[in-house]
Amino acid sequence: MGRLDGRIAIITGAGSGQGAAEARLFAREGARVVVTDLDETAAGKVAGEIGDSALALHHDVSDEASWAAVVAETLRRFGRIDILVNSAGIYAQGRFQDTDAAMLDRFYRINVLGTFLGMRSVGDAMIRQGGGAIVNVSSGAALITFKNTFAYSASKWMVRGMGKLAAVDLAGDGIRVNTIFPGAIDTPMLAVNPPEYLETLRSMIPAGRLGTAEDVAEVALFLASDAASYLYGAEISVCGGAAA
Ligand code: NAD
Numbered sequence: 001m002g003r004l005d006g007r008i009a010i011i012t013g014a015g016s017g018q019g020a021a022e023a024r025l026f027a028r029e030g031a032r033v034v035v036t037d038l039d040e041t042a043a044g045k046v047a048g049e050i051g052d053s054a055l056a057l058h059h060d061v062s063d064e065a066s067w068a069a070v071v072a073e074t075l076r077r078f079g080r081i082d083i084l085v086n087s088a089g090i091y092a093q094g095r096f097q098d099t100d101a102a103m104l105d106r107f108y109r110i111n112v113l114g115t116f117l118g119m120r121s122v123g124d125a126m127i128r129q130g131g132g133a134i135v136n137v138s139s140g141a142a143l144i145t146f147k148n149t150f151a152y153s154a155s156k157w158m159v160r161g162m163g164k165l166a167a168v169d170l171a172g173d174g175i176r177v178n179t180i181f182p183g184a185i186d187t188p189m190l191a192v193n194p195p196e197y198l199e200t201l202r203s204m205i206p207a208g209r210l211g212t213a214e215d216v217a218e219v220a221l222f223l224a225s226d227a228a229s230y231l232y233g234a235e236i237s238v239c240g241g242a243a244a
Pocket of ligand 1 (some may be wrong): 012013014015016019036038039087088089090091140141181185187188189190
């Protein structure tokens with residue numbers, strides 16, 4: 001018996017990193033997974049590796065029409081949506097004085113609006129079904145403050161707030177909204193940092209190593225599964241102790 005037998009899961013940003021690890025793990029646990037990403041070639045590759053239980057879709061999480069298309073196709077193919085993992089996101093460093101309105105807007109549109117549109121877009125189907133599980137992905141940068149990450153960190157603070165607010169509004173509909181706070185996780189996103197900054201990050205981790213996409217996927221699986229049936233608005237830091 002898998003922990004997600006018969007469940008239908010949409011995972012955004014699943015062409016890479018944590019989202020891809022979640023798609024693989026959820027499928028191994030019995031779910032059918034909708035692997036979505038702006039990079040449709042990457043999404044297709046992950047879905048191809050998983051096999052028949054995966055469907056790859058092109059998706060821009062910042063675009064409401066794109067969400068409508070993903071939800072419609074998921075319902076057409078599978079008839080329901082039990083799980084949404086909002087893993088898609090972007091990252092860049094940037095000092096406050098170098099952050100302009102266009103940069104802040106870009107982070108807002110993908111990290112914040114993308115997460116909001118995800119919750120909003122699956123909400124009606126989950127309410128009709130009598131419930132569901134939504135896992136949002138914030139960041140350790142919304143638990144402790146990092147210099148020179150203004151637009152990214154501000155967007156992740158908003159993801160943190162939205163997770164709690166949506167959780168209390170949707171709890172009565174049987175929808176559980178919970179949030180993961182990854183620390184420094186060894187994915188292509190982290191690799192854009194200069195080596196000396198990566199060393200600084202590494203030195204802040206009591207566990208002595210970077211996290212893996214699989215470390216995060218296990219926590220997403222727990223939150224998406226019935227094992228987390230009484231978790232609403234919870235915040236779990238997956239950071240090797242860095243934010244402890
Ligand atoms: P990643 O770069 O490997 O994966 C992110 C994926 O999101 C990519 O496949 C990318 O194509 C996709 N994406 C970007 N913009 C998109 C859009 N508009 N629509 C749809 N897809 C889009 O990074 P990751 O480490 O797997 O990141 C997953 C989540 O974890 C992100 O929200 C990130 O902010 C968060 N996070 C990562 C770390 C880390 O150290 N890697 C730390 C804290 C938080």
